[in-house]
Amino acid sequence: MTGNAPQGEFAPASKQDDAPTLDELRQRIDKIDETIHRQLIERSEIVEALIAVKRTDKPGAAFRPGREVDMMRRLVGRHRGILPITTVEHLWREIIATFTHMQAPYEVVVAPGSALRDVARFYFGFTVDFSERTDIEAVKEKVRAGKGRVLGVVANEEGQGVWWRDLCKDGVQVIARLPVIAQTGRPVDVDAFVLSMPLMDTTVPDMRLVALGAGNAALAVPEIEKIGGFIVAKEQDGEAADFLVALPFSVADVEIEALSQQKEADFTIHGEVGGYWPPISLPSA
Secondary structure, eight states: OOOOOGGGOOOOOOOHSOOOOOOHHHHHHHHHHHHHHHHHHHHHHHHHHHHHHHTTTTTTSSSSEEEEEEHHHHHHHHOSOOOHHHHHHHHHHHHHHHHHHHHHEEEEEESOOOHHHHHHHHTTTTEEEEOOOEEEEEEHHHHHHHHTTTEEEOOOTTTSSSSTHHHHHOOOEEEEEEEEEEEOOOSSSSEEEEESSSOOOOOOSSEEEEEESSSSSEEEEEHHHHHOOOEEEEEEEEEEEEEEEEEESSSSSHHHHGGGGEEEETEEEEEEEEEEEOEEEEEOO
């Protein structure tokens, strides 16, 4: 039998009728917010137990840059939807920095510049004490004097002198590189290093940093690249230059030491000055 579609109580519900109401959506959001809050409270209780069990209240004991990068890699791997990954990263960084501060209070000191201040706040949040120094040398001195309770943030840019060369001698070292997520068009997109006194963390970074000098920079670069290294920073004076070189940890010490045998380049190996985990590369925002 043909005719019009069923009417009244026999009519099937339309898709529009099945759609949640505005009030229902808001209730779902409120429930999610409550769950997040309760889980943050639970996380803080676990951290409180960690302090008692692991004595992480000691200076430098709570910093785990390798674990933090691993957490971010897993976060990126499971992320989906329209929420920008940098928003999730910022929220996660606030959580990590705050709970680390709960375990072992620390402060962050930065070299001058509003862009660098933004980087420090993005990665260490607003719970952590924050200050600025006149230059990188003053940042290093503050980190050194902090004896494990101060992190420094310095930009990797030209014209700042060979600030890395003495890191192999005075205890201050590079423990991380920012941003953790590399994405064109992201906020706080400043290449920077985090400085610290030696950590209790024994995790080995993917890349180590070595301070090198060369009497002939043009001849030095291909020799550095030949062993798998690349130039992270450079300060040149005529033909000579100082290099901050990143090398995979798979590169043996003997390969680095062999550079000093390259007489034409006239290498000076100052020493290892820290390490970092490479940024997580993503397509444009």
